[in-house]
Amino acid sequence: MNASVFDTRHVRRAFARAARSYDAAARLQHHIEARLLESLEFHRATPRVVLDVGCGPGRASVALQKRWPKARVLALDLAPGRH
Numbered sequence: 001m002n003a004s005v006f007d008t009r010h011v012r013r014a015f016a017r018a019a020r021s022y023d024a025a026a027r028l029q030h031h032i033e034a035r036l037l038e039s040l041e042f043h044r045a046t047p048r049v050v051l052d053v054g055c056g057p058g059r060a061s062v063a064l065q066k067r068w069p070k071a072r073v074l075a076l077d078l079a080p081g082r083h
Contacts, residue, residue: 008078011078012078012079014079015077015079022057026056026057030059033059033060033063037064040067046068048070048071049072049074050064050068050072050074051076052064052073052074052075052076053076054077054078055076055077058075061073061075
């Protein structure tokens with residue numbers, strides 16, 4: 001069985017095309033992002049490196065950098081035009 005169900009090149013191009021208007025249509029993502037960021041209130045450790053996988057336009061990456069200003073925040077997304 002093929003491990004990849006989607007053609008990642010196609011997915012990457014589709015996300016890159018939608019990058020400019022993505023944030024305006026991402027209400028669900030914003031809600032989940034807020035909940036995940038709230039859950040960090042219970043996380044006492046201070047990380048040196050934070051990886052934001054699937055960062056989209058980078059909203060959470062900015063919030064993570066504010067939360068841990070001394071940490072190195074790495075933002076990673078499949079579509080290069082999204083961050």
